[in-house]
Amino acid sequence: MSLRIVVCVKYVPDATGDRHFADDLTVDRDDVDGLLSELDEYAVEQALQIAEDADDAEITVLTVGPEDAKDALRKALSMGADKAVHVEDDDLHGTDVIGTSLVLGKAIEHVGYDLVVCGMASTDGTMGVLPAILAERLGVPQVTLLSEVSVEDGKVTGRRDGDTATEQLEAALPALVSVTDQSGEARYPSFKGIMAAKKKPVESLDLSDLGIEEDEVGLEGAWTKVDEATERPPRTAGTIVKDEGEGGKQLAAFLAERKFV
Ligand SMILES: Cc1cc2nc3c(=O)[nH]c(=O)nc-3n(C[C@H](O)[C@H](O)[C@H](O)COP(=O)(O)OP(=O)(O)OC[C@H]3O[C@@H](n4cnc5c(N)ncnc54)[C@H](O)[C@@H]3O)c2cc1C
Numbered sequence: 496m497s498l499r500i501v502v503c504v505k506y507v508p509d510a511t512g513d514r515h516f517a518d519d520l521t522v523d524r525d526d527v528d529g530l531l532s533e534l535d536e537y538a539v540e541q542a543l544q545i546a547e548d549a550d551d552a553e554i555t556v557l558t559v560g561p562e563d564a565k566d567a568l569r570k571a572l573s574m575g576a577d578k579a580v581h582v583e584d585d586d587l588h589g590t591d592v593i594g595t596s597l598v599l600g601k602a603i604e605h606v607g608y609d610l611v612v613c614g615m616a617s618t619d620g621t622m623g624v625l626p627a628i629l630a631e632r633l634g635v636p637q638v639t640l641l642s643e644v645s646v647e648d649g650k651v652t653g654r655r656d657g658d659t660a661t662e663q664l665e666a667a668l669p670a671l672v673s674v675t676d677q678s679g680e681a682r683y684p685s686f687k688g689i690m691a692a693k694k695k696p697v698e699s700l701d702l703s704d705l706g707i708e709e710d711e712v713g714l715e716g717a718w719t720k721v722d723e724a725t726e727r728p729p730r731t732a733g734t735i736v737k738d739e740g741e742g743g744k745q746l747a748a749f750l751a752e753r754k755f756v
Contacts, residue, residue: 498552498646501608502542503599503629504535504571506564507619519714520721521589522619524561531567534614536681539571541674542612543682545646546575553577555606559587559598565697572692573684580606584701589714592625598712599625600632601705610651611671615640626673636666642677 508514512527539556546552556571558564559582568579582602590598603611611633616623630637638644641653641664651672652665684692702709710716736745750756 496551498546498549499607499609500542500546500552500554500612501603501606501610502535502538502554502556502571502576502612503614503625504539504556504558504567505532505614505617505619506530506558506560506567507532507617510618515726516724519589520724521714529563529566531570532614532618534616534618534676535567535571536574537674537676537678538612538614539574539576540681541641541644541672541678542610543575544679545610545612545644549646555580555608557599557602557606558582559590559595559602568697569692570684572695572697573688574682575688576695578695579697580700581697582700582702582705584712586702586709586713589717590712591717591719592620592622592628593718594712594716596625596628596632598702598705598707599629601707602700603629603633605700605705609668610646611635611669612644613671613673615673615675626671630671633669633671636670637672638664638666638670639673640675641672642675644672644674644678 506529508522508524508527508529514527515523517523542554546554554576555578556568556576557580558567562583565581568581572579580602582598613626626639627637638651638653640655642656644651644653649668650665651668651670653672655662655664656677734749736742736749747756
């Protein structure tokens, strides 16, 4: 039987762009370009390697995000995933990690799965907690923060590198793993992959398709609330020290004034 892998990928605002908050203190996503979270490229890569080692496997990439999040799905499809699922609904605006995990969990159950693969954290929210909450919702074992992962004989095994120890972990399928940025370079989509991705199926779902009520998500259903947000002041021009014999002294004075030395 085919090994069914679902990879959760997030469409995030480009960190190099100028990001702002909207009036309701959510991130203003309309004003900035987005892309597939770089850390989720590692998750796609590991899923592709697991599928290559399996006799028969199918990879579905899944995102909860706005209309443009399809770009993230296309990138994952062009890397080699087989199909995609996009959950999009106006009522998702303001959904926090609890709500996002609810939506992802229902969508994963809708698709069917043996293994769920997540990134270690998104590059915007960076909470790194979604995989654990999602595994809890699905009621499956979680083996998180793996730098090496493989599947064999109905089990997923992997290596977690900590500060003081390296752990070898395993769990029976169905299970959820998250992989780190040390798990291996993500491949670039080939021209053939980009062309093939255009024909791969992308299923669109909304909250009603997943049996989720609008008050379970969005700002209304969120367990967390942002009370206040202050934008970082724009960067000021730096101080240039020209060395005309006294450069070293000026540098030392500059650092001392700011209590660096
Ligand atoms: C339109 C929209 C508006 C939102 N507004 C808010 C808001 O106002 N406040 C708020 O707190 N949150 C909001 N969210 C949710 C938020 O962006 C995160 O998805 C969620 O809080 C998870 O937190 P994180 O990104 O820190 O996850 P992490 O725990 O850092 O993510 C770890 C891994 O989980 C997976 N993952 C995370 N998010 C998604 C996703 N959306 N789709 C697929 N896989 C995912 C990825 O594999 C990722 O590598 C919104 C989401 C959407 C789609």
